[in-house]
Amino acid sequence: MPFVGVATGVSSENPTRRRVLRTVGTVAAIGGIGVGASVAQDGQDEDGESNGQGEGDATGEYTAVYRDTIGSVVLVTVTGPRGGGGLGSGFVIDDQHVVTNDHVVSNATDDGVELQFNTEEWRTASIVGTDPYSDLAVLRVENMPDAASELSIVDREPAIGQEVLALGNPLGLDASISQGIVSGVDRVLPSPSGFSIPAAIQTDAPVNPGNSGGPLVSLEGEVFGVVFAGAGQAIGFAISPRLANRVVPALIEDDTYEHPYMGVAVQPVGPEIADAVGLEDATGVLVTEVVPDAPADGVLEPAVPARRGSGDVIVAIDGEQIQNQAQLLSYLALETAPDDTVELTVVRNGDQQSVEVTLEARPEPRLPQTPIEPAP
Template identity: 60%
Template sequence: MGRQRQHELSRRRLLRAGSSAAVVGISAGAGVGTGGADRVATRRLQDDTADDENGEDSDDPFDAGGPYADVYDDIIDDVVLVTVVGSDDPFDDDPGGIGSGFVVGDHVVTNAHVVGEASTVELQFRDEQWREGEVVGTDSHSDLAAIAVDDLPDITDGLSFTADDPVIGQEALVLGNPLGLDASLSQGIVSGLDRQLPSPTGFAIPAAIQTDAPVNPGNSGGPLVSLDGEVLGVVFAGAGQTIGFAIAAQLADRVIPALVEDGEYEHPYMGIGVSAVGPQVAEANDLEEARGVLVSEVVPDSPADGVLEPIDGETMIDGDPVPIGGDVIVSIGDEDIPNEARLTSVLALETTPGETVELEVIREGESQQVEVTLEERPDVDLP
């Protein structure tokens, strides 16, 4: 079948494959796989030794032996084309699509929106070999999916999720199949952290990474990697204007093992809606400073019901309605909570259903400690 099949895909299939919701809820691991960082480090040591012997410097990223080429050479064999078999008929309501994925352990990781409702997908590897993969688990809340492959090609070694937090300004590479152009590489930096991305469930995907590396339809599900060859995140979407997003490795490293083992992942759930605490909210509620998140809603019969208090009215400041009453969450355990993005990240990455967490809240101008026992996020009907 080869690459010819890929190029025969209609333009609609290409665009549908990588399309995602536009950007901007609440609620809310063992490592999986090794290989990428070790291979890159070994290769770089060998290259540096050769350069030293030849009196050459390979720090130039555009040099044939530079770091971008090294990372690409050592990782690209673990990056795959994911094809969901469907119809090429442009009037078909359920055409097939394509996206990207990458090997972690003995499974392939991609986005849930890439595989959709499919139970099996076709995977094409760098050496032109095709494999059928079984979708063993998907999680719409994090837009992640795990695909089992009986016989991975010998060229694969498997990549690993980084254990370190990314740093704004560090270089990052995107590998995948943008617009169906296989085995592509784009380069940029980590340009933002703790972004919230929409999901079809209505809950936000937390702790996402923003990058200026070009991300296009077809890149979805591929890896965003560091120059050490470790996976920083799973590419989620491009928003145009040189902005792309990836699901953080720390979240993927919690979700993917559960998908492999159980076919699903249980997200922690508190059951509140929150809003930002700006200067007007701080003034209206007699807060010493504008920080934390204001509890705007408490879901009935949720873990927060009877524990946290929502807003109970509003006042006017400079002609604008401003909510009053309600708890202001300023910390969870030892973690400060300056905004909603940080709240969703802490819940997603540091808590589990069944765990009791201690919150510091400002209630009627006084600091109080309250405890909430988290539950599993309830099922939702997807559109």
């Protein structure tokens, strides 16, 4: 299992978004173990925004949501240090702040972020704070256009099957809307940092490069996620609203966010592992590696390949049952903070016992220095 800065099965040499997202569903990074992949900059195309034409006189619910929210959705255009450019999407959350993806603006120059609103108004934005671990960023805008009212990020997960709309600028096509449902929750996605993004929302609403950073909204116009990427095959993803509501306020207040860090790599427990460690049911996660000097070092025991049945299996955290790595990662990300002490229930050598781990803040990510992809 990989540690931070160590190569994995996914190349770290600027893989494409499609290649990166093939890793979804593989071993999760639990505070210290990463997938070792970067996320490509969003799609490039000529800019330009909607002036409201094309809406006609339709009165359907999709049209109503579009009219109520599109004024708060922006086209984010970025100029890089070598003159290259890229684009993505974003949305207004209050009278001076816009949320987008970190990978959309991560290589921007100090004055290289411009926002275009659907009223055709342009604003220069400054970067308030970025977080590569959640792939979120906050921009500040002076003199926000009057039509750009704030969109509210809910503090709950959407229901599977709930109808949602993706707003943004796919492939540079401005002020676009696409419709779908919530296909799944609690997904684990790779991030530019080499760690995994927990609790992500899966949708079949079509999203493409250029959509990233835009809102995934309900039919009531509430934000149910920050669009992260489209993986093709009618699958798209969005960053969880619960994670966004932890990260975004911290970026506004402190320009950074500290994620909890345990320092282990895990893998799911299947029937073979369950039999080897003495579990009646195939549940929990097997600790495969522990980062030296990490919080879990000396507390948790990793599996030794040559010793069948070795290694701790984590079956609960703070009394909450853990069935897979997605649940463990989500609990750490959404319920804990650095300096918290968590109680882990583990099966070791066939016996169940409790151990405590005091979490730390994640170390600085080792990001690849990838220039913004040029516009075609």
